[in-house]
Amino acid sequence: MGQTIAEKIFKSHRVDNPSEDRWVISLDAVLCHEITTPLAISDLMERGKDRVFDPAKIKVVIDHVSPAKDSKTALQGKILREWTQRHQIHDFFDIGRNGVCHALFPEKGFVRPGYAVIMGDSHTCTLGAFGAFAAGVGTTDLEVGILKGVCAFHYPRTIKINISGKRPPGVYAKDIILSVIGKIGVNGATDKVIEFHGPTVDQMSMEERMTLCNMAIEAGGTSGICLPDQTTADYLWPFIKKEYASRQAALEAFQALSSDADAAYDAVIEHDISTLEPMVTTGYRPDHVNPVSAMPKTPVDQVYIGSCTNGRIEDLRVAAQVLKGQKINAGVRGIVSPATPAVYRNALKEGLIEIFMESGFCVTNPTCGACLGMSNGVLASGEVCASTTNRNFFGRMGKGGMVHLVSPATAAATAIAGYITTE
Amino acid sequence: MEKKFSGGVLFLDRSDINTDEIIPAKYLTENSKEALGPHLLEDLKLEGFQAEHAIKGKKIIITRENFGCGSSREHAPWALEVNEIRLVIAANFARIFKQNMFNCGLLAVELPESEIERLFSEFYGKGVFIETDFNHSVFKITADGKQREIAFTISDFDRALVETGGWVEYADKKY
Numbered sequence: 001m002g003q004t005i006a007e008k009i010f011k012s013h014r015v016d017n018p019s020e021d022r023w024v025i026s027l028d029a030v031l032c033h034e035i036t037t038p039l040a041i042s043d044l045m046e047r048g049k050d051r052v053f054d055p056a057k058i059k060v061v062i063d064h065v066s067p068a069k070d071s072k073t074a075l076q077g078k079i080l081r082e083w084t085q086r087h088q089i090h091d092f093f094d095i096g097r098n099g100v101c102h103a104l105f106p107e108k109g110f111v112r113p114g115y116a117v118i119m120g121d122s123h124t125c126t127l128g129a130f131g132a133f134a135a136g137v138g139t140t141d142l143e144v145g146i147l148k149g150v151c152a153f154h155y156p157r158t159i160k161i162n163i164s165g166k167r168p169p170g171v172y173a174k175d176i177i178l179s180v181i182g183k184i185g186v187n188g189a190t191d192k193v194i195e196f197h198g199p200t201v202d203q204m205s206m207e208e209r210m211t212l213c214n215m216a217i218e219a220g221g222t223s224g225i226c227l228p229d230q231t232t233a234d235y236l237w238p239f240i241k242k243e244y245a246s247r248q249a250a251l252e253a254f255q256a257l258s259s260d261a262d263a264a265y266d267a268v269i270e271h272d273i274s275t276l277e278p279m280v281t282t283g284y285r286p287d288h289v290n291p292v293s294a295m296p297k298t299p300v301d302q303v304y305i306g307s308c309t310n311g312r313i314e315d316l317r318v319a320a321q322v323l324k325g326q327k328i329n330a331g332v333r334g335i336v337s338p339a340t341p342a343v344y345r346n347a348l349k350e351g352l353i354e355i356f357m358e359s360g361f362c363v364t365n366p367t368c369g370a371c372l373g374m375s376n377g378v379l380a381s382g383e384v385c386a387s388t389t390n391r392n393f394f395g396r397m398g399k400g401g402m403v404h405l406v407s408p409a410t411a412a413a414t415a416i417a418g419y420i421t422t423e
Numbered sequence: 424m425e426k427k428f429s430g431g432v433l434f435l436d437r438s439d440i441n442t443d444e445i446i447p448a449k450y451l452t453e454n455s456k457e458a459l460g461p462h463l464l465e466d467l468k469l470e471g472f473q474a475e476h477a478i479k480g481k482k483i484i485i486t487r488e489n490f491g492c493g494s495s496r497e498h499a500p501w502a503l504e505v506n507e508i509r510l511v512i513a514a515n516f517a518r519i520f521k522q523n524m525f526n527c528g529l530l531a532v533e534l535p536e537s538e539i540e541r542l543f544s545e546f547y548g549k550g551v552f553i554e555t556d557f558n559h560s561v562f563k564i565t566a567d568g569k570q571r572e573i574a575f576t577i578s579d580f581d582r583a584l585v586e587t588g589g590w591v592e593y594a595d596k597k598y
């Protein structure tokens with residue numbers, strides 16, 4: 001019987017089985033940001049265990065609230081800064097070099113096929129796009145990751161989702177993942193890995209695969225995974241060219257790590273997208289999804305384009321294409337936050353920033369900010385936002401605010417119209 | 424040990440209660456667990472629910488499915504813990520939340536859906552007290568002079584975490 005990629009990763013990283021179905025595995029990278037890490041650091045200090053397992057495997061960013069908005073967030077940054085200095089953690093991305101973690105770390109080449117990665121952040125599953133087992137964990141797991149370089153999981157059971165069918169125009173990775181979550185539900189993959197397969201996924205760029213894997217957690221999934229292929233090897237080539245003789249050699253090594261054809265899955269779900277339309281969430285759960293066309297005319301107060309889901313260069317290109325030569329509705333506050341400095345720079349070079357500004361959008365620095373209702377675009381009670389982010393929970397972007405999750409194309413069209421639309 | 428997981432019960436009659444409802448994101452900038460205390464369940468979407476009033480004197484939550492879904496924030500179990508709620512009983516939990524509970528030395532126990540349904544239909548709205556016999560894995564439920572026992576199971580690993588006081592001490596000793 002063959003094995004899935006997650007099973008192979010578990011076997012090659014096994015440290016212990018403290019009880020029958022529990023696996024303690026070693027980690028290739030422990031990623032940190034300023035919201036969940038400071039409390040792990042202070043707890044370690046209180047316990048007299050202020051140590052790190054390997055400074056080279058710890059990567060740190062300040063991204064959630066940047067620049068700091070008050071003295072509390074300033075303190076969170078300060079704790080991280082001092083900690084990285086104390087332990088000589090060199091991969092630390094402070095303001096000016098910082099961006100949304102799940103967009104920044106892949107861009108830096110920190111994720112590879114076959115890696116086991118944790119972060120104190122639920123959307124760590126994004127990094128599974130590279131064929132890694134990447135899971136969001138709580139502060140204590142993060143703390144143990146920092147201290148010992150290990151983490152405990154249940155043995156990975158995997159759901160295979162086969163995405164196929166000719167992709168209709170105007171339908172993006174975001175619409176596809178929203179439709180998947182709508183199909184399997186917010187609890188549909190709890191404690192399981194989701195493997196994304198099929199011709200649609202094979203044709204996707206790494207950016208699109210990241211959008212897909214990003215929302216695996218919205219169906220309860222531990223990690224979303226795309227199997228490594230030529231696209232993966234090409235994306236990573238600048239970072240791995242010293243390690244492999246050729247791209248072909250890298251690809252072969254990656255494919256050996258990949259799921260076997262006869263691997264066993266918990267479930268196999270066929271998902272045909274040939275008649276899929278642009279999607280939107282309509283309630284307070286990410287599985288409350290409907291086609292935009294079926295939605296009653298819904299005016300919005302704000303449109304937000306950014307985040308680890310849809311703040312990458314391809315997303316900005318798509319939105320800018322819609323906005324080009326247009327003005328956004330006078331009743332709408334448009335906010336775009338390029339997810340990383342590199343995305344921002346490229347958007348500048350390509351003239352996208354000019355298009356956003358010309359249309360009436362406010363361009364902010366790379367940060368999570370509005371996505372979790374912290375800064376740079378918090379909603380007032382009763383306000384409505386069409387957003388390219390990943391969570392529509394009640395109050396997520398500001399107490400009493402309503403969030404509709406959409407693709408960057410729908411977000412841009414909505415900004416122009418003033419209500420949720422694709423045209 | 425027993426005392427820690429015993430007390431009055433708060434019934435939350437809903438599935439998919441997420442971590443934003445347990446503790447809103449805006450309090451994630453707090454640098455101490457105690458500061459989270461007054462904000463537990465502040466944004467819970469549940470008809471007629473008033474957090475402050477409902478939580479008072481309760482040590483245990485009984486709820487339905489997928490409790491603790493959403494963000495990975497351990498602030499959720501912390502907010503429970505500083506309110507002295509150390510046991511949550513549900514039909515099932517979101518993975519990260521459940522792991523976080525045990526990692527902190529707290530208890531998250533799953534009972535079959537039919538059992539949860541029965542608890543709601545028998546005891547909802549009544550003054551309910553649960554005494555937990557951790558060593559024998561039994562809850563003793565008392566309400567209206569009636570008493571009932573329910574056995575539960577947790578894995579050896581989760582049990583060890585509760586006994587050692589959480590994952591940090593466990594892992595530092597063992598690995």
Ligand code: SF4
Nearest residue numbers: 100307308368371372
């Ligand atoms: S952009 Fe939003 S979802 Fe992504 S890491 Fe930041 S806060 Fe979390």
